[in-house]
Amino acid sequence: GRYPVEQRIEDKKRGIGRQKSPYIVWVLSLAMLGVFVWELVLNAREQGSPFSFKPVVNYMLGPSSVALINTGARFPACMKTVQDVPITLQMGCMNNTANPPDSDRLCTIGELCGFGGIEANAEPDQWFRFITAIFLHAGIVHFALNMIAQFTLSAQIEREMGSIGFFITYMAAGIFGNVLGGNFSLVGIPSVGASGAIFGTLGVTWVDLFAHWKYHFRPVRKLIFMTIELIIGFAIGFIPCDLTGFVMGLFVGSIFYPVISESKRHRIIMWGFRVVGLVAAIILFVILTRNFYTSDPYAGTCRYLSCWPTAANNRCQGTGAYPLPHIVTMLIICSKPCRIDHDRSHHDELTTTLLTHIIQSPSD
Template sequence: MDKSGGALGLGYSDKVHDPYSDDPALSFRRPQSYADNSDVSLVHNAQDIGRAGVYEDLEYAEPYADEGKKVEPEETSPMKRLFGTGKYPLDQRIEDKKRGIGRQKYPFVVWALTIAMVGVFINELVVNSRAQGTPVSLKPVVNPMLGPSESALINLGARFPPCMKIVQGVPETMQMACLNDTANPPNQLCSLEDICGFGGFHNQTPNQWFRFITAIFLHAGFIHIILNMIAQLTVSAQIEREMGSAGFLITYFAAGIFGNVLGGNFSLVGAPSIGASGAIFGTVAVTWVDLFAHWKYQYRPVRKLVFMTIELILGIALGYIPYVDNFAHLGGLCMGLLVGTTLYPVISPTKRHKLVMWGFRLAAIPLAIVLFVVLIRNFYTSDPYAACSGCRYLSCIPTSSNNHCQGTGLTMTSGGSSI
């Protein structure tokens, strides 16, 4: 076994700590009372030993002076706490980084989001069951993700540009298959306004901008939500432990929303998109920030880089599955890098390293804002396809069913005739 990391790759010695050993490498710092009084009470001993294992707020850890007396931590501002620059010994931060210990013990935000998404998915199944008689759409076509129909997903808040703005080639008079339609071609048609739901458009143009957000909480079926929640409860949960809930929440939703904005610009407008994949990719991006910022503290960083690259390629490949949008993945990854660089607590052992990190942070903040403003404006005021006609192939495999990724990718009926 490699003593520097062992089989588990934790990056620290595998020797067992012994609080009573004379070997400094095997013992915690002994209180002065051990040397002065061999009859120290067991209660007192347990308290001293327990302190080394108590999981505290790592940005406010209380170091010990040489004589074993506690040193009161200095007052730390909220900004320092957010960026991980509060009172906390550098050596201890490095050791905790190698052990995978972060700012907090429990990923409360990840747990809350997972519960909310499971609840929303149950509601999706109920809605489809009421409409078609079965929670999983089997007619007119089988949902490959084993979930509700396309119309039900749009009605519940999927990112679907025709519900959000006027789309060239998709008239407001367009009719689509109703939620309860099971025929192919559809014999029960509903207006676009009825399918979009949420009270319709109130005699105005489609304006359901909130779909950039609601789509994050929806999933296309059992396969989709199981894969996403596994990733969320593992990778995303660890990032929350390391970043803290506040920084994680900002990163998660910035990545998820921006992924939907990017997809709204360049994906086929007739293909609804849903899922937390963009937000999860944003948290995956933070692991890349961690890898390069803490390269010398990582266990076998080159091997880790190879595995992370393979995982990233597989994740992008999954973006070609129906109802999943690769632009959401790529947009979430991009915004996760920018926001993660800004908010992730990086260990800076030297002034040069600290200056480099602050340089990246100061560049990332305005770039993230500019990307949001430009792409949201582009979504509502121009035709993104005109600027990048080939971009759609990043999230679409050309087939006869989608007109080889041309047009809107939507089969429409208006006035009873096919368009």
């Protein structure tokens, strides 16, 4: 044919892919830069500074959590009815930097959700946050780390896969990471970042390694280093989004990655993986999306995927009090002596103002 197997193998060994330039990576990165600039502009307009210093310092050098919620972070209360965090609950407005907050500058969660707001008697339905959260970042540090990974790992994967297959894989991993994160993360934690999508492209490198084992230089050593890299990435990241993004990258990447098959047996095996990957991806998307809207997974043990239980965060109970700076700090101020009752039948007895301040990890 016009592109014989021998030439494809030689190009593979030399690192030559389907195209020379990672056009989608450039476009996505430019879009993320534009969104991040808007986050800083919004925070500067509301608080007088592009970076949040009051009432909580964002050590990632970025906007407040309220600004992130307003610009499209994954935040379940804006996406569906959450009994513990209703849209009528009041928080400090974006320009309210006092601690405790000034009572004359309070906004409901429905107002802070942005995009036209959500009326008090309306059903929260901002499903698009599964997508928009991919383009937001918690600060300069977070943005810079994701861009380094995107312009190295993701760019090379796009060169090898081609723009169409890369874009589908990248977005599928990012969205699915947010779907699963929305299922099992604590409801009071807004989440942003492209780490799930980037880990999806990392999953594609595993497809490449196992599909082209004999073409890689010292594949066993490469597998060891990739395993260590994966463990470190999960250790410093936000496990639900990263792990599921990686898994979706394996499934979807196996469909679109250009695999070289020298034998009929290898070709049949790869097509088998593609069929399994397609079916698994569809089933997981359907089940977890339905689960997000119809069930209450936060009450079970899956909450521990995103929360390390300690006495300081009430053993991961409630909406998401978490002491570690890379996730979120939540402050509940009661209008009477604080007695947090986690029995939902008594939840409405408390008059609360919920202030949420995020310092998101670089890995989301």
